[in-house]
Amino acid sequence: MGWTMTLDNDQRSIVQRILAKYLDGQALDQAVELWRYQYSKKPLQELNYFVFEIANSSELRSSRKQIVHDLQHGLELDVQQNLNHEPIPQSSPQKTLATVSSNNTQPHHDGIIKTADQIAINELFQQLLQSLKGQSELIVVLQEHLQGSQITPQYQHAFIHYVQTGEGLVEQFYLKDVLRQVINTLYTVMCDYFGPMKSDRYMAQAVAQIDQQYPAVMIKQYL
Structure with missing residues (x-):
């Protein structure tokens, strides 16, 4: 470690x-x-x-x-x-x-993505959550969508805790399949509030910014 x-x-x-x-x-x-x-x-x-x-x-x-x-x-x-x-x-x-x-550049052997990708994913989460800031009953809506997804309860609870407290996610959260599902869930939540067209624009802006900040990560592999 x-x-x-x-x-x-x-x-x-x-x-x-x-x-x-x-x-x-x-x-x-x-x-x-x-x-x-x-x-x-x-x-x-x-x-x-x-x-x-x-x-x-x-x-x-x-x-x-x-x-x-x-x-x-x-x-x-x-x-x-x-x-x-x-x-x-x-x-x-x-x-x-x-x-x-x-260790900062090599993938983990247990399927957890490398550290540089974790940082970029966190930045993407922050960008998407910023677009949802102030929306009514956001946590309730997010919980409903997470429960309707294929994400296991431990990861659902971890992400809700992350959104509510701003504390870092545990390393075991950073599995590619889990991240894809969480990002997709955030997108569907955005669609509930803004509709698909505006949500697509928010998502594209966030991805473009991450691509600019972390060009080696290839953030689109997680979408």
């Missing part, structure tokens, strides 16, 4: 120093606390989810990749420096930084 660490004072200061280039005041304090309590013990590749949560304004969305890069570079360097001062147990060989970095 990559490096897993406990955030000590030095690592916390690294996170704060890096994020200070992008956030300030209460937003910066909240981001550091979010890291401390939810992400400090998770693998470095989950930085993508952390940044997705904190960089949710229109001004910061375009900087997400750079924020992830800056955090990963700073924390990997700190971890490597610590490893250089500790003996490596013979019975538990350590992964190299190259191995950790490669």
Whole structure:
């Protein structure tokens, strides 16, 4: 799974120093606390989810990749420096930084899509949900459509929780068949509110923006 660490004072200061280039005041304090309590013990590749949560304004969305890069570079360097001062147990060989970095671009072996695609899918979800923002009884309508789909209850509940709270989806959610069904469900919900023509336009605009931001992902494979 990559490096897993406990955030000590030095690592916390690294996170704060890096994020200070992008956030300030209460937003910066909240981001550091979010890291401390939810992400400090998770693998470095989950930085993508952390940044997705904190960089949710229109001004910061375009900087997400750079924020992830800056955090990963700073924390990997700190971890490597610590490893250089500790003996490596013979019975538990350590992964190299190259191995950790490669995990961000390689598909998972259990059918879960690669991390870059997960980020793009999250962005697509946000674009589509933004178009539905403020619609009456949205959660009720969404639940009805999810229940009428072939999506299993655990994924239905996970997505509703995601929409209601904005918290990240668990990694097990990112199966291509599940994602296709969820995107199709969102489209049918949009059709209920806007009709097919307007929904097609919203979908096309969202896909075009994702294609521009993440050209290597080929987002249309999930539609």
